[in-house]
Amino acid sequence: MKDxxxxxxxxxxxxxxxxxxxxxxxxxxxxxxxxxxGGLSLVEWRVLALIYAFGPNVSAGVLTSKSGMDKGxxxxxxxxxxxxxxxxxxxDDGDHRRALLSLTSAGQQTYDKxxxxx
Numbered sequence: 023m024k025d026x027x028x029x030x031x032x033x034x035x036x037x038x039x040x041x042x043x044x045x046x047x048x049x050x051x052x053x054x055x056x057x058x059x060g061g062l063s064l065v066e067w068r069v070l071a072l073i074y075a076f077g078p079n080v081s082a083g084v085l086t087s088k089s090g091m092d093k094g095x096x097x098x099x100x101x102x103x104x105x106x107x108x109x110x111x112x113x114d115d116g117d118h119r120r121a122l123l124s125l126t127s128a129g130q131q132t133y134d135k136x137x138x139x140x
Contacts (some may be wrong), residue, residue: 052140060136065091066108067136069099070125073109074133078124081114085123108132 033039049064056062062070072085086096100123103109108129114120125133 055139056136059139060132062132062136065095065099066103067140069096069103070108070129070133071137073123073125073129079112079114079122080124081120081122083120103129 052067053064056064056067060067068089068091069085072088073080076084076088082093082096082100085091085100086093089096091099100109100111104111107126109123110126111121111123114122
């Protein structure tokens with residue numbers, strides 16, 4: 023067994039390592055673009071875009087499932103977007119325990135502004 027750590031040159035042999043590096047660089051670039059263009063984090067953009075794609079009136083459970091984020095991250099992001107006026111929430115008439123989420127007019131404007139550069 024090799025006790026030494028692999029250096030970057032050796033790690034580049036692994037496709038998964040290279041994909042991970044590209045993923046990190048793309049996320050960093052997207053984060054900067056989103057901050058400058060829409061004042062959003064990457065996670066906020068993902069939730070906003072999912073509400074656009076699956077809404078109006080999409081549940082947090084659907085967002086969690088489609089985004090691959092954990093429930094806590096989804097919940098915190100929803101609270102932030104609600105507080106920022108980007109999305110709105112209403113009680114599901116069929117299940118009063120569930121909230122349904124939609125973009126506000128401000129959220130739609132943010133989406134329209136950012137989608138052209140993302």
